[in-house]
Amino acid sequence: MPWYLYLALKQLFPTGKRLTFFTVISVLGVTLGVWVMIVFPGVMGGFGHKYRGLIVDTQGDIQVRASGLVRSAEVLQHLAKIPGVIASTPFAEGIVMLSNGNRPSFPGIQGIDLGHVEDVIPLRRHIVRGSLDDLDDDTVILSAGLANSIGAWIGSKVQVVSPATLEKMQRDEVMLPTELTVVGIFEIGHQQLDSSVAIVTLRRMQDLYDLGKNVHGFNVKLSPNEDVIEAAKRINATLPPMSGLRARTWMEANESFLLALQFEKMMVTLITAFVTLVAVFLITSLLLTSIVRRTKEIGVLASLGAKPTQVALCFCFQGMLVGVFGTVLGVTLGLLTLKNVDAILQGLLRIAGDWEAMVAIYQFSQVPAYITASEIVSVCAYVVGLSTLAGFIAAWRAAKLKPVEALRSE
Template structure:
């Protein structure tokens, strides 16, 4: 006596394949099945494309922050100086920087002088935030000291230009947005106007000084390129009346994503009157908004995948109805309920597998070739689809990650397999006597 065949035996696959490739006139795959196939393909494509853009946008957003800004900013608590003014400057910035630099995980510590001025050139004006920094420290900022996106010679930063009109003009670095707003290029001269300038017996008069544009950088974020300029540290101390002091310390760490782990040790090394401000705290609102948007988009697109998978039920029910006579014959020939269930389960799940595979291919191609695709869309729409002034970065990024692809595949196949069970059970429980009564 032979045992019963194992589940998903070859004959079950053979019967399912005959049903799938049968013509519609023979009661084969219906139009609804093709609709469900296309629906699952588009839903998986949309899910993978959205996840790739989400990952790419967050990576680009974080990279532009940590690549052009301090990971941790150290500043002093407010105090009243000898003149009766409230200040937050750091007098012992060199000693404080040495202590912070000794903290494990800290890669760079740089004193900064910061101030807001009005830049003018050729009758055009622009508000600028000036960072006073040493040339050596500026050369270590990844997004600023990038020869592929910058113009000019970084070694000329801080070096007197020695022109006839301004023999003592010092070279500064401008963001590409500032340079575009002022209409200047490398080698041109700009004037910086500070309202808190020269102190005289009659009060404070604005300070106006000309500087040579030695370097133009593109950090990758519109708000940085449009508002930032770098000035040599010692020159910034003179210009902003910060002789012998710094406004803050710019600290970078080895692992920016784990910056909260370094912050307490940095604050302790800086001293009891020092405070820290991490990049996650300054940009926490953006990161939380991205996280909420990511979760909402995943839920919405998961519903779309579920809707597409539900179409399999309609197509499979129609297939079961058309194959009622065949089911009755198969049951009388000895097929068990489980065998019939598996036959129609294969029919339904095969649609989900093919649709998922096609969606993965389309989604991966979209993520890989997003730049030419986006350029084509931008050209067809006449330009202006992506406004960096609103979105902060200059292009739509996409980063294809294995976990995103696997999550999309698992979601699509899981839903496809689950919804297929119900019409397959209906086929398995069909009474062969009722199926063959009118035959």
């Protein structure tokens, strides 16, 4: 090992002594900066990742729908022939009045095709009570919040009134509410969906809304690693122009919310990057202070034959080492925090009384966390690079010292 690198290590971590003030403060500053850059973007990225998974779990990778009603059989056959499409399922949706005794609610209702829904949407995974196998034309599955709000449970009889039913009543037709038995309760983890959704069979939904054999659209699942945007373009290029059908990716269908999350994550990343920059300025200041204190020592080294570049490398290497150690500690602490971020934030927000407000804004009952390996590598490269630059600034100052002037320094 070159002597100037060895000297840099000894100045940072002296043998048999406690760590120097410079080492502790510098490494701690970088550690906290990296921790912030891992945790805050990780939480914001978690919301985006969670929302993406939620959309795909409830709508598929692509949704094909028209402004009006469409026949399902012909479109299903057409979608099956498109490269990249591995499954599709029709759906119909609307709003109904659903009541249990004297407790009414107005949830969204969706009719699913029991023969194909599991090929696209993993609905069975989210059912916490009852079973999807029990769903038929005379039964219904409710979201957990909806079931709780109307006091329904497995086996409860609920009455459903659709707009089509009300329309028939206005024509003086004798119509009674449709009675369905609750056979399942599901919970996805999204506050809005868990509080206002009911699921019935596609035939029951068509009957409630007088759709005949028509549906409102189709959820499509793609092959793994298939480009969603390109697949949507292929589907749109092959759909009959007169059908009015259009394929939209999960990103297009939720563009506004995703853009808001992306903007928030970008702003948080930018702010945390400046926080780390402040910590790096601290390293520069401490290194410059160290140079002033060691002016004579630098003069002795120069008089013994040390080249200015070697003296400079000694201080530059100190900055890089501080960056490396601080980054390792910061990443470790950040990943541990992200692993337990739900419990930590829930505790803090409940103490502050803001937990309900956060749930109302982001619609998630749990705080997600997600950060990619490329983001971690970017943070590491950014911080180590800045720390090395901080050392270089101090090194440039040390390299300019002349031996005679340094030895004269008091």
